Every structure is written in C-alpha cells, then in structure tokens.
Amino acid sequence: MYNAITDVRGVWVGYCTKISGSGKLRVGVGPVRTGVTVIMPHEGNVFEEKLAVGHFVLNGNGEMTGFVRDRETGTLETPIFLTGTANVGIVYDAALTYLIQQNPNIGISESVPVPVVAECWDAMGDTEGRHITEQDVLDAIKTASGGPVAEGAVGGGTGMRSYGFKAGIGTSSRILPEERGGYTVGVLVNANHGSRHLLRIDGVPVGEELLDYSEKRESGKSKSIIMVAATDAPMLPVQLQRLCKRLALGLARTGSVSTHGSGDIFISFSTGNRITKNSKEFLCVDDSMVSRLWEAAVESAEEAVLNALTSAPTMEGKDRRIYEGIPLDRLVSLMQKYKRL
Amino acid sequence: MMMPPMEETRMDAREAGLILGRLPTGPLNAITDVKDVRVGHVTLSRGDVQTGVTVVLPHEEEAEKALFYYGCHVLNGHGEATGIQVLEDFGMMSAPVFLTNVMAVGRVYNGGITFGYGRDKGLPTDGGWPPIVMSIDDRYLNDLRARAVTEQHALEAVGKAMGGVVDSGSVGAGTGAVAFGFKGGIGTSSKRIDLDASTTHVGMITLANHGQREELVIDGVPVGKKWKDSPFADHKYRGAVGVVATDAPMSPRQLNQLAQRAVAGWQRTGGLLDSITTAMVVAFSTGIRLESTNEVREHRLEFVPESRISAFYRAAAEAAEESVINALFRATTVTGRDGRVAQAVPIDTLMKVIKTHK
Numbered sequence: 197m198y199n200a201i202t203d204v205r206g207v208w209v210g211y212c213t214k215i216s217g218s219g220k221l222r223v224g225v226g227p228v229r230t231g232v233t234v235i236m237p238h239e240g241n242v243f244e245e246k247l248a249v250g251h252f253v254l255n256g257n258g259e260m261t262g263f264v265r266d267r268e269t270g271t272l273e274t275p276i277f278l279t280g281t282a283n284v285g286i287v288y289d290a291a292l293t294y295l296i297q298q299n300p301n302i303g304i305s306e307s308v309p310v311p312v313v314a315e316c317w318d319a320m321g322d323t324e325g326r327h328i329t330e331q332d333v334l335d336a337i338k339t340a341s342g343g344p345v346a347e348g349a350v351g352g353g354t355g356m357r358s359y360g361f362k363a364g365i366g367t368s369s370r371i372l373p374e375e376r377g378g379y380t381v382g383v384l385v386n387a388n389h390g391s392r393h394l395l396r397i398d399g400v401p402v403g404e405e406l407l408d409y410s411e412k413r414e415s416g417k418s419k420s421i422i423m424v425a426a427t428d429a430p431m432l433p434v435q436l437q438r439l440c441k442r443l444a445l446g447l448a449r450t451g452s453v454s455t456h457g458s459g460d461i462f463i464s465f466s467t468g469n470r471i472t473k474n475s476k477e478f479l480c481v482d483d484s485m486v487s488r489l490w491e492a493a494v495e496s497a498e499e500a501v502l503n504a505l506t507s508a509p510t511m512e513g514k515d516r517r518i519y520e521g522i523p524l525d526r527l528v529s530l531m532q533k534y535k536r537l
Numbered sequence: 538m539m540m541p542p543m544e545e546t547r548m549d550a551r552e553a554g555l556i557l558g559r560l561p562t563g564p565l566n567a568i569t570d571v572k573d574v575r576v577g578h579v580t581l582s583r584g585d586v587q588t589g590v591t592v593v594l595p596h597e598e599e600a601e602k603a604l605f606y607y608g609c610h611v612l613n614g615h616g617e618a619t620g621i622q623v624l625e626d627f628g629m630m631s632a633p634v635f636l637t638n639v640m641a642v643g644r645v646y647n648g649g650i651t652f653g654y655g656r657d658k659g660l661p662t663d664g665g666w667p668p669i670v671m672s673i674d675d676r677y678l679n680d681l682r683a684r685a686v687t688e689q690h691a692l693e694a695v696g697k698a699m700g701g702v703v704d705s706g707s708v709g710a711g712t713g714a715v716a717f718g719f720k721g722g723i724g725t726s727s728k729r730i731d732l733d734a735s736t737t738h739v740g741m742i743t744l745a746n747h748g749q750r751e752e753l754v755i756d757g758v759p760v761g762k763k764w765k766d767s768p769f770a771d772h773k774y775r776g777a778v779g780v781v782a783t784d785a786p787m788s789p790r791q792l793n794q795l796a797q798r799a800v801a802g803w804q805r806t807g808g809l810l811d812s813i814t815t816a817m818v819v820a821f822s823t824g825i826r827l828e829s830t831n832e833v834r835e836h837r838l839e840f841v842p843e844s845r846i847s848a849f850y851r852a853a854a855e856a857a858e859e860s861v862i863n864a865l866f867r868a869t870t871v872t873g874r875d876g877r878v879a880q881a882v883p884i885d886t887l888m889k890v891i892k893t894h895k
Contacts, residue, residue, distance in 0.1 A: 256626020259667050268614030285647025303681035308639040310617045
C-alpha cells in the first residue's frame with residue numbers, strides 16, 4: 197500500500213532527526229547529524245504482549261542490544277530503535293524510561309525488559325558529543341504512526357552513507373496473493389554500508405559506472421546495515437531466523453560483500469501471535485508456504501536498500517565534507533543504457 | 538527480620554578450611570592472577586540503594602589498541618550481554634566487561650562508550666568498542682527504580698581498576714546480590730597450570746545472584762537441604778554472570794569451551810535452572826595480543842595444544858565453583874530496600890554441616 201514496513205498492520209514507525217551546525221568538528225558542539233528511528237512492533241503494549249522474533253548476523257561488527265535475551269526466548273518485548281553507534285547507551289536507557297511509563301510495575305513486580313537498540317556509525321557528524329537525549333527518544337516514539345514512512349537522511353539514518361553516497365533509512369514491502377496466504381512482508385533498513393564500486397542495481401554495475409561522479413566519501417572502515425523485517429504471517433522463531441537470512445540475499449543483490457568492518461545484523465518479527473506469560477497456543481505457517489515469503493523478504497530487502505539511496509539528498513557533514521546523494525538523472529540514463537528502462 | 542550481627546568474620550573458602558577441587562590456586566586466588574587483568578568496583582550502598590558496577594579489563598592501562606581473543610557461553614540468555622555480535626562473530630575484541638544491575642545497562646554502556654573514545658577516537662574501528670555489559674536483577678535489596686547507577690560510575694569503576702587483591706563479597710555489582718537465600722555478591726578464584734616452562738593461570742570472577750537455599754551444594758554436600766534455622770531471602774529474580782580469564786594463549790573456540798566449563802563449575806554448587814535465571818560467562822585470553830593494522834598480512838599464532846587443554850577446562854570449572862563459594866563466604870549482611878535483610882552465610886555453622894556430612 198505504502199511500499200513500507202507499515203504495510204504490516206499494526207507496525208508503526210517514528211523518528212527524530214537532529215541536524216544542526218556546520219563546519220569544523222567540535223566535540224560536544226557539532227556539527228550534529230544524527231537521530232533515532234523507532235519501529236513499534238504492534239499498536240498495543242509489546243512488553244505485555246510479545247511477538248515472535250528471529251535474527252541473523254551476517255557480519256558481527258555492530259551492536260544490537262536485546263539480542264541475547266530475544267534469541268533465548270524467541271520473543272521481542274520492546275520497540276526496535278535504530279541510531280548512531282555512540283548513542284546506544286542513551287537510547288537504551290531512554291527506552292527503559294518509556295517502557296516504565298507504559299508498564300509501571302517494571303522492576304517492582306515485573307521483570308526488567310531488555311530494549312532492542314541497533315547502531316550504525318554515523319561519522320558525518322559529531323558522534324562523540326552524543327547529541328541524542330532521553331527526550332529525543334521519547335519524542336521519536338510519540339511521532340510513531342502507520343502510513344507512509346519518511347526515508348533517506350531522517351531519524352537513525354540522518355548521518356549514514358552507503359556505497360559512497362548519502363543514504364540512511366529505506367523501506368519496502370511485498371504482499372503475497374490471496375492463494376499464497378495474502379501475507380505482507382515489510383522491511384526497513386538503516387543503510388551505512390558498502391563502497392561505491394560495489395553498487396549494483398538490477399544487475400547493472402551502477403557503482404563502477406559512477407566511479408567518476410563527485411568525490412567519493414566512503415564510510416571509513418566501519419560500514420554497517422541494520423535490517424528489520426516484519427510480517428503478519430504467523431511464524432515460529434526458527435522460521436523467522438530463516439526469513440532473516442533471506443534479507444542478506446536481498447542485500448547481496450545491491451552488491452554488498454559484507455565487509456570486515458560492517459555490522460550487518462538482521463532482526464525479523466511476526467505480528468501473527470501475541471505472546472503472554474500464559475500463552476499455550478501458537479499459530480505458524482506451514483513450511484510449504486515459506487518459500488514465497490522468502491521471495492517477498494529478498495525483494496523487500498533489496499528495494500529498501502535502494503530506497504535508502506534514492507531518497508537521501510546530498511548533505512554536508514563535519515569539516516564541510518559533502519556527501520552526495522546518488523544522482524537520479526544519471527541513474528535513469530544508466531538503467532536505460534543497460535536496457536532496464 | 539533479624540538484625541544483622543554486629544561483626545561478621547569473612548574469609549575465602551580455603552581460609553575456612555574448605556578445599557574445593559584438586560588444582561592449586563594462584564598466589565592471590567583471584568582473577569587478577571591472570572597476567573594484566575584488572576578489576577574495579579564502585580559500590581553504592583545507602584538505604585534503599587544497594588547496587589554498583591564492577592569492571593574487568595583484559596589489559597594494562599597503556600594497551601591502547603591491543604585486541605584479544607574472547608569467547609562466551611550462555612546457559613540461559615534471559616538477560617543482557619551487549620557486544621555479543623562482535624564477540625561471537627569475530628571472537629576478537631578489547632572490550633572491558635562491565636557487570637551491573639539490569640536497569641543500569643544503558644548508562645553503563647554509555648560510560649563504556651566514553652571510555653572507548655578515550656582510547657581511540659575512531660571508536661568502532663578499534664579496540665575501544667563495543668563495551669560488554671552484563672547484568673543481574675538485584676531488586677531484592679536494591680530499589681531498581683531509583684536508577685542510581687550513572688555513566689559516571691562506570692567510568693569511576695574503570696578508573697579504580699587494578700591488579701592485585703580483588704575486593705569481593707558485597708561490593709560493586711554484587712552489593713545488592715542475593716544467592717541461595719543468603720547474601721551473595723562478587724566472588725573470585727584462580728587456578729595455576731604449568732604449561733611447559735611457563736606458569737599460567739585461569740581466573741574467574743562471578744557475580745552470584747542465583748540459587749535457592751535448598752539448591753545449595755558445597756563440595757558435594759547438599760547443605761541447602763540440611764539448613765533449618767536461619768532466615769532466608771526469597772529472591773525471585775535470580776541470575777549469575779561472570780568472566781573467566783586466562784593468560785595461556787587460547788583461540789576463540791577454546792575460550793568458548795573455557796566459558797562453558799565455567800558454567801559447568803557453577804552448576805556444582807546448584808541453581809541456575811529456572812527459565813528466567815540469567816547464566817552467562819564471557820572468557821578472554823591475555824596470552825595473545827594482536828594489533829590489527831594494514832601493515833600486517835598474517836599472524837603466526839600459538840595456542841594451547843589440544844593435548845594439554847583439558848587441564849585448563851578443569852581449572853575453569855574449579856575456579857568457577859570456588860568463586861561462587863567465595864562470594865558467599867566474603868559477602869557481608871546487607872539491609873536494603875524496605876528494611877529487607879540478606880544475611881551473610883554463617884561460616885562456622887556451614888562448616889559444621891559440611892564436616893558432619895563428611
């Protein structure tokens with residue numbers, strides 16, 4: 197409907213974007229190029245009604261908190277937050293504040309949740325200054341809604357670069373035909389990975405063709421992509437783990453080789469079951485259904501990455517470095533040249 | 538509630554005459570017997586706030602960019618261990634290991650980030666990142682919701698970290714811990730292994746916040762079942778986290794095994810089987826120090842050969858077992874939130890029970 201993760205009913209996305217200052221890097225001052233994106237897994241209270249979750253770590257040079265708990269229990273019990281590397285502790289702590297506001301017995305008669313916070317290295321701005329506050333995180337949660345999702349240099353994607361171009365948040369979705377279950381798969385990514393020469397779109401070596409375009413601003417050694425998949429197909433954690441691996445295949449279609457310094461960490465959840473302490477019944481799709489869901493996951497993942505690139509305009513970072521958005525006119529003529537358009 | 542005794546004599550299990558396992562200990566019988574390992578505590582103990590931070594560092598202060606091999610074992614992951622993706626996927630990092638309460642993870646992590654920037658401005662490109670933070674739920678004695686731990690406490694713990702004698706018992710992250718119905722906390726132990734011409738150690742530090750009274754087993758004696766006459770703290774949010782370190786050169790795979798054996802050692806003393814009981818151990822070796830640079834193409838590594846590795850695995854289990862008992866023997870009675878008390882285990886009575894049984 198919106199070609200977004202929010203096409204999975206009940207999944208909401210919110211964000212806060214922090215952009216201020218320009219010029220030379222001054223730690224604690226700026227320039228500020230960062231933010232937070234939050235994915236609310238369903239419209240209810242996810243700490244009370246948890247969802248099944250799966251993970252896949254393609255390359256581990258990253259952080260996703262909550263991983264150990266969620267892997268152990270197969271459940272997701274908090275929203276998912278995407279931000280810059282240095283902000284993880286602050287966002288984690290703020291997430292806890294939000295969860296306590298929503299569930300006043302946390303730490304008293306209820307267990308203490310482990311928030312899911314995943315990072316990429318947004319080195320376009322003053323990372324060390326950690327310009328995200330608890331209030332920013334709470335504000336991001338307040339903006340969460342269904343419907344169209346802002347992409348590119350917004351929220352947690354504000355300071356991200358991918359394939360030598362400005363990038364950030366991208367999303368996409370696929371809906372299976374009714375005879376295949378009518379399920380929806382939605383993917384949202386925070387793209388900060390890859391070198392220019394690797395970029396391929398629909399098989400076209402776009403990166404090679406654009407090697408001469410502007411000054412390449414690579415991500416440095418630390419390149420990462422966090423991918424989040426949601427589906428309304430009811431699935432067990434083991435099935436969601438399998439789905440997560442397919443996100444890597446979608447990523448690979450865009451040319452990524454998942455470099456050593458990359459934190460390529462994927463998480464997927466299903467809204468098909470609400471899991472409480474006393475849940476006994478669990479609905480899951482038959483494995484004969486999953487291949488089409490994998491296809492949907494691969495396609496959504498691929499398109500979400502490309503949307504992150506095509507949505508992000510040129511932005512100036514610290515020390516007046518320009519991070520070019522991918523030139524859409526050049527992209528169109530390239531696709532024509534290779535007879536894709 | 539009983540009032541805590543005015544004065545409590547605390548000592549390690551060995552000083553009380555309890556010799557666990559068969560391997561000799563290191564000179565301090567502490568994780569700091571492992572070369573270069575440093576431990577720091579910040580203790581917050583005032584009324585309803587009974588908590589803190591403990592940090593274990595794998596390196597000396599000047600080791601800015603050194604990387605070490607790590608491993609881990611999760612018996613029950615119902616809890617948090619940050620940094621786990623790097624740890625599991627690379628098996629190589631340089632992270633400080635922080636232990637704290639479950640509600641302080643974000644703030645301590647943020648302290649770890651500040652510490653990381655201090656080591657390396659390119660934060661995620663080198664040794665300063667990611668911090669490992671593991672936690673326990675100390676709500677029996679501690680007002681978790683006061684959220685008393687700050688980023689600053691994490692940095693203070695790092696600042697205080699040193700080798701030598703390790704404070705244990707009701708200190709650092711163990712301040713509000715309860716184990717087997719008694720006061721729990723930080724415990725440590727080490728074992729010495731002579732590897733050819735060199736002396737090496739396996740050291741363990743445990744944050745013991747696990748076990749129900751009737752589960753407690755010491756040196757094979759089911760002392761928990763025999764105990765009748767003391768008040769017990771009925772702590773429902775149990776868990777143990779710990780670090781096993783060695784200065785013997787080990788690969789990430791061997792270190793995973795070492796961590797697994799440490800958990801096996803924990804289990805000799807009972808507990809850790811409930812669904813929400815956290816139980817995980819991080820392992821690292823200071824025996825190999827790498828610097829990942831573009832100038833180096835290959836590393837020639839020397840690991841403990843498989844023919845010699847069993848002794849180390851045994852050492853991990855024995856040090857882990859002894860560290861739990863040392864946590865109990867070292868912990869002092871603490872009165873915490875709402876006047877709740879966790880009594881220090883009465884060592885004399887306990888030793889009598891053990892001797893009677895033997």
